[in-house]
Amino acid sequence: MKKDHFSVCDTGDGKFLISGPRSLPLSQRPRERLIKFGAESLSDRDLLSILLNTGVKGKNVSILAEELLNRLEQDKEIPPVKELIRLTGLGESKASAVAAMLEFGRRRWGMMGAKIASPGDIFNTVRHYADRRQERFICLSLNGAHEILAVRVVTIGLVNRTIIHPREVFADPISDRSCAICVAHNHPSGELKPSPEDDEVTLTLWKAAKILGIRFLDHLIFSAKAYFSYSQAGRMPREG
Known part of the structure; x- marks a missing residue:
């Protein structure tokens, strides 16, 4: 059976609903918004949801993305894979993908603003x-x-x-x-x-x-x- 994907949408009254993307209007689906409006239009949680792709039993991808986001915000550096996999639902494969993409982004764009003194x-x-x-x-x-x-x-x-x-x-x-x-x-x-x-x-x-x-x-x-x-x-x- 094909795994379902989930997303979080703002209801407009300060509350959030967790639902599968097929039940959401196209304009609210993270992947479709990424394609149409660019990555800058998405929240950090939505970006991580796309990267993670799926959740696990008892934890949909939006919840997993939220937990990962909270974990990343606690560190000034990119956490090692052995630390990331402590999150339930984030196995070696997904943790490695996250670490690899974060490091690639740091190498390409994260140095901006750093001072060259030597x-x-x-x-x-x-x-x-x-x-x-x-x-x-x-x-x-x-x-x-x-x-x-x-x-x-x-x-x-x-x-x-x-x-x-x-x-x-x-x-x-x-x-x-x-x-x-x-x-x-x-x-x-x-x-x-x-x-x-x-x-x-x-x-x-x-x-x-x-x-x-x-x-x-x-x-x-x-x-x-x-x-x-x-x-x-x-x-x-x-x-x-």
């Missing part, structure tokens, strides 16, 4: 790209306080002066009204020593940043466990 901060922001089989050239747009405005993959493939053109790197930071940028790229081989092409790309971007009035703070080359920082090594271009 090469290590850049590394922590981009290190999840280290497992890619091709090089990713990444640009961090920063405001005047060196807080992250955006993190973007500029190109995928070998890093050289032909592919990494200043217009591609600076197009979005200019749109972001960035005051500074950092760039980074992974070395799938694990070798962190900069190549002559890496040096040339760094110099080209530094010159372009100077013309644009945007501070070029650093260029990181990184693997899964370590990194090379041009600024830390004293190899950032200098005047004269």
Whole structure:
């Protein structure tokens, strides 16, 4: 037998009713509202209900989502799976899906507003790209306080002066009204020593940043466990 799905709808008088989605008007069904109006139109509980998909015997998905939401709001960090599965109805499979999606969201968007004060901060922001089989050239747009405005993959493939053109790197930071940028790229081989092409790309971007009035703070080359920082090594271009 196919499991039923449930949702919570506001009756308008401060009370809530729990019912199956097929008994609700289309406009009140979380999945349909997500498709039609976008994720921003849903409550946190509705978003979790869609992710969880089904409840368990004696606990429908809306109640499970509410309990999960309360659990997540108690923690500043993403709870480990072994903690999430303590919720009745949240087995390893669903708990793993929740943890994975929360971590993916943190990696992609959760860093916004974080301050870059050292090469290590850049590394922590981009290190999840280290497992890619091709090089990713990444640009961090920063405001005047060196807080992250955006993190973007500029190109995928070998890093050289032909592919990494200043217009591609600076197009979005200019749109972001960035005051500074950092760039980074992974070395799938694990070798962190900069190549002559890496040096040339760094110099080209530094010159372009100077013309644009945007501070070029650093260029990181990184693997899964370590990194090379041009600024830390004293190899950032200098005047004269």
